[in-house]
Amino acid sequence: MSELNTNQLKAAQFEGKHLLVLAGAGTGKTRTIIARAVYLISKGVDPSKIQILTFTKRAASEIVSRVKASMGEQSGKNPTGSTFHSWCNQLLYNFPNVFGTAKFTIIDEDDQVSIMKMVCGNQKEAFKKLRLKPRKLVDLYSFARNTKRNLTDTLTVKLFDDVPENELEERLAEVKPLVESILRKYEMKKRERKYLDYDDMIQVVANRLNKDPKARQIIGKKYEHLLIDEMQDTNPLQWELIRPFQQICHLFCVGDDAQSIYAFRGADFKNIHNFKKNVKDAEVFRLEENYRSTSEILDVSNWLLDKSTLNYEKRLSAVRGSGIKPKIINVPNEWEEGYFIAAKIIENFTEKDKEYNDHLILSRSQNYTRSLQAIFIEKKIPFETYGGRSFMEAAHLKDVFSAFRVVNNNLDEIAWVRFLTFWEGIGEISAAKYIQELINKEDIEECIQWLEEGSKGPFEMIETLKGIASNMDKIDKAVEAAYGTMQARLAMKYVQDWDKKRKPDFPILTLLARNYSNLSEFITECLLDNSTKINNSPTLKKSEIQENKEEDAVIISTVHSAKGLEASTCFVLNVSPKVYPSAWSLGDIEKVEEDRRVLYVALTRAKDELFITRRTSSIYAEDHVTEDGSAVPTYFLNEFPEELTDQVFYSQEKGESVDAPIANDFDFDFGMDFS
């Protein structure tokens, strides 16, 4: 623990009840959590009674493995690290009698929307008039529960934001009963079908623990210390989950108000300002010495925060001292942006002795990186992507999972629809008819029997279910069985890219399944593991996958997925008007401030070299950047002090440029020999 500074050490060895560590970017947040865990274990705390909570599985597994590494060989036991959701899932699964969850299926947003659609039924027209689609209803419902707002407040905030006060009551009276009846039906459906959505996973655990002392006693025996990362991103629902543990555990929370970027999920960073008020017997420590970045990079980051109307009470000091100035790169479009980045990386790699993984590319959203990825492929630069769609959300995997889901819970209507219509010859109508029967069966065996006699599905359909049902304790065998019988149909359904893109996922799925002996647990954990991808699955041991494994690769990440990441060279992509802040944030000061924090998180990832690219002629920027490059006031880099960065105007022809045509239009030889 010698590498800790005084304040970090003070935090790691804290002897009071609860602690909040307010730690700015790059101040050693992760290191402090790790040191805390190691310290507790060295003081004799049973490692299994330490629970680490993080926002991503990647962060969890990184912290756990680093704790393991710094303790050496000595102990077989380790603290567990999970996301809030995955932790709740394990509690629900391990203590079914405490929570009343003997049999359940976790559903994702798409499933929620499907249920909402079923529930809306004949009221579709009414909602069309209000422009309330099922997806919007799911949004409202989730927002209400994550922020613990009632329906009236939720509608007022999310729907009637710009309705004048005197009309508000009228609008509410018109809309609220309608929404209420739908949401009640939605909840009824969840109960009937034993569905839990993501929010339920937390809500159910939180409710029980808050209300039932006996439940607190049972669960409390398992945990002594909760170490919570990214505290600024916890929302009121998660606070409700943590609250009962104030009595039975020690809380060690780490967070940074300036890096709060999950308000869309109901997080409110002001909660950590009120930490002492909300948590009895709590203390607050601060870490403000930044070990990551050069002072030039911090100057830019600090400037951005200073411009805020909010007071983050934060000014990080650079321990490392001075380096090189960040650069703003003005590029005409996304392709030039990509070529610039590729050229820079190749230069660093070939001439400056840097690795690919010294480079991190940060984007506001996944789709701004599309052309960049194409260019990297063209230039043969290896890369990994973080964020965006997960492994399990791919259609072909959802198909296979629908089979697991119906075997796991034969009330799972949504999975039945997907599974039945997967097969040739069964459409929605037949599926609906079958499902009427299937959900009244006792178990999957009865379902299989009924399908054999009463359906027109192919032989493989029945075999798939049988194959899974007979391998319930060997999940990898179940995966192989299901894949075997579904393969032919899968290959047909996804002809275009089956061989090269989709088929290779199945050996990986089998490997993943090897770690599980319970179907329900497997299904949920896969669903919750957003980072499960070929190249970076914490669940999969690296050695288990040889193919396509690039040890050294550039990381392309959304800012939201880049929490805790850092790199020597960072490219912050497309810092253009209408992106920072984004077009849909304009006019809403809280959203603009959140976007500011998103950019702040991005800027503070860089250790040595920071490139900020700006597209001067993207469709978004067109109307907002004048010809000399200055921007409209609704843009963070407006008024940017020139001395903080170097500006570069970059434009490079992709190939050899040819000024005058040397070939006539369409004057080709098509090469056909007609003789």
Add this chain to the structure above:
DNA sequence: CGTAATCCCTTCGGC
């Protein structure tokens, strides 16, 4: 009548 094929739209971010 039920299923398959085609076009169109998505509004970021993620457990």
Add this chain to the structure above:
DNA sequence: AGGGATTACG
């Protein structure tokens, strides 16, 4: 890229 609505097909 995937799902929804619409249209074509059997």
